[in-house]
Amino acid sequence: MSSILRSTASPARSSSTVTASTVTASTVTASTVTASTVTASTVTAPNVGAKKSLVDTESRRAQGQMSMRNSLQDLEAVSQVPSGPAYSVFNVRQKQFIVFMVACGGFFSPLSANIYFPALNPLSHDLHVSNELINLSLTSYMMFQGLAPTVFGDLADMTGRRPVYFIGFIVYIGANIGLALQNNYGALMVWRCLQSTGSSGTVALGSGVVADIASSGERGKYIGIAQFGLMVAPAIAPVLGGILTQFLGWRSLFWFLTILAVAYLITLMITFPETGRNVVGNGSIPPQDWNMSLLDYMKVRKIQHIDESSHTASRQELKAAQAQLARERKLRWPNPLKTVHIIMEKDVGMLLLYNSLIYTAFYDVMASLPSLFAQIYGFNDLQIGLSFIPFGVGCAIASILFGKLVDLNYKRVAKQIGFHIDIKHGDDMRNFPIEKARIQVIIIPLYIGIACILCWGWTLERNAPLAVSLILSFLIGFCLTGSFHVMSAMLIDLYPLSPATATAANNLVRCLMGAAGTAVIIQMINSMGRGWCFTFIAAVIFFTSPIVWAEVRWGPKWREERRLRVERIREEREAGQGQTEAEIGVVSREKET
Secondary structure (H helix, E strand, O other), rough: OOOOOOOOOHHHHHHHHHHHHHHHHHHHHHHHHHHHHHHHHHHHHOOOHHHHHHHHHHHHHHHHHHHHHHHHHHHHHHHHOOOOOOOOOOOOHHHHHHHHHHHHHHHHHHHHHOOOHHHHHHHHHHHHOOOOHHHHHHHHHHHHHHHHHHHHHHHHHHHHHHHHHHHHHHHHHHHHHHHHHOOOOHHHHHHHHHHHHHHHHHHHHHHHHHHHHOOOOHHHHHHHOOHHHHHHHHHHHHHHHHHHHHHHHHHHHHHHHHHHHHHHHHHHHHHHOOOHHHHOOOOOOOOOOOHHHHHHHHHHHHHHHHOOOHHHHHHHHHHHHHHHHHHHHOOOOOHHHHHHHHHHHHHHHHHHHHHHHHHHHHHHHHHHHHHHHHHOOOOOHHHHHHHHHHHHHHHHHHHHHHHHHHHHHHHHHHHHHOOOOOOOOOHHHOOOOHHHHHHHHHHHHHHHHHHHHHHHHHHHHHHOOOOHHHHHHHHHHHHHHHHHHHHHHHHHHHHHOOOHHHHHHHHHHHHHHHHHHHHHHHHHHHHHOHHHHHHHHHHHHHHHHHHHHHHEEEHHHHHHHHHHHHHHHHEEEEHHHHHHHHHHHHHHHHHOO
C-alpha cells in the first residue's frame, strides 16, 4: 500500500515552473508590444499633433509599466504556491480509521481505572484487608499511569508506534490474567501496577499518531476523536463494573478486559499501519516487513508479484529511503528524563502546570461523587455508576465539539493575519501565533467550568435536588474536558517532532498531581465541608488562570527561542560529524599512501 500511496513533489514543481515561464513570457511580450507601439506612434505622428502624440505615448508607457508590475506580482504569487511532498499520504478515510483505532486503544487505561471502583468492597472482603489498603491500589495505578508513558513515549518516538502498541498490550493482557487468578493482596498490587503500565502507554501513543498523520490545520478534530475513548470511559466503566461485579463477581472484570484487549490486539495486527514519521516519513516509505500490518504486507507482496520488472527501480529507491531513515534513528535505552527536559521549557512547563490543575479538579469531582451521592441521595453501587452518565456525556460531546472549534479558530486567526494554510503539506509555524489560536477557544468554557465547580460544592452542601447536581456534573465534564483537550493539542504543536514524549510529559504531571488530589479530596471535604472545599479548588484554578494569558503574550517568543536553540545544536552536531568524517578520510588516505 505504501508503494501505491507514494507521493513526490515533481508535479507541483513542474506546474510552478510552467506557470512561471508563461508569466515571464507574457511579461516580455507585453513590454515588447508596448515598446514597439510607442516607437511607431512617435515616428509616424505628424508634427502638428506632436503634443497629443506625446501624451498618448506617456499613457501607453504607463500602461506597459502597470502590465509589467501586474505580471511580476503574478510571478511572485506563483513562487509562493506551496510545493514539496504532502504532509501525509493517508487519505481522509484512512486517517479516520487510524484515529478510531487510536481512540479504542486509549480507551483501555481509563476503562481499567474506573471499572475497578465497584469491586473495592468485594476485594477488601475476599482478600481480608482494610479499605485503606485496597485504596492504595488506586494510588499505585495512577502513579504508574503517569510514569509508564515517559518510557513508552520516548521509545515510540525512536522505533515507531506499532512495536510499542504490541509491547504495551502484551503486558496489559498478562497483567489482567494475573489479576483474575491472584488470591492475595501483594499479588494484587504487583499486577495492578503492571496493568497500569501496559495500558497507560497508549495515551502518549495516541497523540503521537495524530501528529504523524495530521497537520496543524486539521489536527484539532482528530485529537478530539483520539481522546473520545479517554473521555467516555469514566462514564461507561463504573456502570460495567457494577453490573459485572454484582452478577459475575470481581474476577469477571479482569477476564472481560483480557478478552477485549486480545480482540483489539488482533485487529491492530491485521489493519493498523505504522505512522511514525521517523520510520515511514509521510507514509510513502514502507516500514520493515516485520512492522507492517497484515493487510499492507499482502498488498505490497501482491504488487511486487504482478509486475516484478517495472517496480525494481521503485523498490531500490524505497530501500534507500528506508536505510536513510534507519541511519537517522539512533536506538538507545528509553530515557524517562527526556520528559523532564520538556517540562523545564518555560512555555511548556506553564502549560503543563495549568493543565494538571484543571485535570486534578476534574478528578476531584469524579473521586468525590460516589461517596457524596451515597451520603446525600442514598444510592447503591449500581445507581452511583449510572449517575456518572451525564458527566461522561459532557466529556464525550466536548472531545468532538472542541476539536472542530480548534480547527475553525485556527482558520479564523490565519485569515486575520493573512497566513496561508496548507493542510496537505503542513504549515510553517514560525510566524503563526498558535498559542492565540488555541487558547482563545477555551477562555469562555474555562471560566464557566470554574463557576460550575463553585456551584457544585454549595449545591451538595445544601443537599440540592438530584437534577441540579446532574446538570452541574454535565457542565463540569463538558467545560473542563474541552479546556484540557485544547491545551493537550497545543502541547503537540509546541513539540511536533516528539509528540509522544511531549504527551508523556503531560500525562506524568497531570497524573501525579491528580493522584495527590484524589488522595486527599475526601479528607478535605470532611475537614472543610463540601462548599468550602470546592470553593478552594475553584479559587486555585481561577487565580492561576493568568498563566494562559501569559502563554498568549510571551509564548511565541519562548517557542522561537527554543527553535533557534535546537537548530544551533543540530548544526553544531552536523559540523562535528562532518569534521570527524573528514579526519577519518585524511587518516585513511595517509594509510593508503
